[in-house]
Amino acid sequence: MKKFVVKYGGSIQKDEQTRENLLEEIAYFAKSGDKWAVVHGGGSEISHWLARVGHASDFKNGQRITDELTLAVAEMVLGGRVGKSIMRELEKQGAKAVSISGEDHGLLLATPFDQGIYGHVGEVKAIDTSLITLLWDAGYIPVIAPLGVDEERNVYNINADVAAGHIAGALAADMLILATDVPGVKESPDSLYAIPELTVTAAKQMIKDGRAVGGMIPKLESAIQAMDGGVKIVVIASGKEQGLIDQILRGQRIGTRIVQDKEGSVHHA
Numbered sequence: 235m236k237k238f239v240v241k242y243g244g245s246i247q248k249d250e251q252t253r254e255n256l257l258e259e260i261a262y263f264a265k266s267g268d269k270w271a272v273v274h275g276g277g278s279e280i281s282h283w284l285a286r287v288g289h290a291s292d293f294k295n296g297q298r299i300t301d302e303l304t305l306a307v308a309e310m311v312l313g314g315r316v317g318k319s320i321m322r323e324l325e326k327q328g329a330k331a332v333s334i335s336g337e338d339h340g341l342l343l344a345t346p347f348d349q350g351i352y353g354h355v356g357e358v359k360a361i362d363t364s365l366i367t368l369l370w371d372a373g374y375i376p377v378i379a380p381l382g383v384d385e386e387r388n389v390y391n392i393n394a395d396v397a398a399g400h401i402a403g404a405l406a407a408d409m410l411i412l413a414t415d416v417p418g419v420k421e422s423p424d425s426l427y428a429i430p431e432l433t434v435t436a437a438k439q440m441i442k443d444g445r446a447v448g449g450m451i452p453k454l455e456s457a458i459q460a461m462d463g464g465v466k467i468v469v470i471a472s473g474k475e476q477g478l479i480d481q482i483l484r485g486q487r488i489g490t491r492i493v494q495d496k497e498g499s500v501h502h503a
């Protein structure tokens with residue numbers, strides 16, 4: 235029995251075909267008896283609903299600056315429409331799925347990230363995997379919204395990549411797949427091709443020297459976090475790719491694979 239965590243990026247949730255393909259694959263592979271969990275983002279949907287109430291979206295280093303109203307909208311959108319619609323699609327594809335949030339029974343225990351700058355953005359302090367394993371044991375695919383709570387049960391908005399990296403690490407998952415809207419990590423946001431393999435040190439360097447910006451920063455941090463937690467394989471790839479999961483499971487080269495530093499090698503991305 236293997237454990238898989240897929241982060242389903244908010245950037246690819248709008249496209250019907252992508253949505254069906256990716257969730258159909260997850261529903262299919264979950265039938266084999268392996269354990270699958272989905273952590274979802276919802277960036278564009280949150281921005282859409284914020285705009286509807288006349289509120290701007292503001293980001294810094296790939297994190298959404300979260301005031302009171304933004305937190306309320308994020309909670310409604312992530313824990314409501316986005317999570318439930320992913321769950322419904324998985325059910326349509328024949329899987330048993332339950333949509334939960336990191337708030338539930340303190341699954342994602344959080345502390346303020348940097349309140350002065352980011353407001354109600356949370357940093358992950360601990361993961362309680364008991365609800366996930368309970369659902370797994372009963373044959374469900376947990377669909378997890380990236381929200382967290384502190385000990386007093388205040389709510390926090392947590393970047394979905396960051397949440398997925400911690401969850402995968404805490405589960406000691408065999409694989410973490412970060413499915414997004416680009417083919418992988420590229421030398422710069424506007425280059426065409428994904429770097430096939432990136433060591434942890436090279437990934438850190440890309441953040442430091444500004445080749446990875448915006449949403450790629452928490453994605454690389456998530457990958458590193460997962461590797462530290464003992465996740466064997468981390469892949470950042472395009473969720474728009476038909477048969478993405480099948481290709482990854484067959485060991486085909488797709489997207490960017492994050493790997494541990496190789497002893498004695500010179501690192502460059």
Ligand SMILES: Nc1ncnc2c1ncn2[C@@H]1O[C@H](COP(=O)(O)OP(=O)(O)OP(=O)(O)O)[C@@H](O)[C@H]1O
Nearest residue numbers: 243244245275276277414419420445446447449450
């Ligand atoms: N070096 C890089 N290589 C590839 N993409 C990069 C790089 N640096 C920055 N990016 C940006 O990262 C984006 C992906 O992160 P983004 O947060 O936008 O999507 P997501 O994580 O899939 O969605 P959500 O945050 O809603 O879950 C890409 O669309 C690209 O613009």
Ligand SMILES: [Mg+2]
Nearest residue numbers: 275277395449
């Ligand atoms: Mg993102």
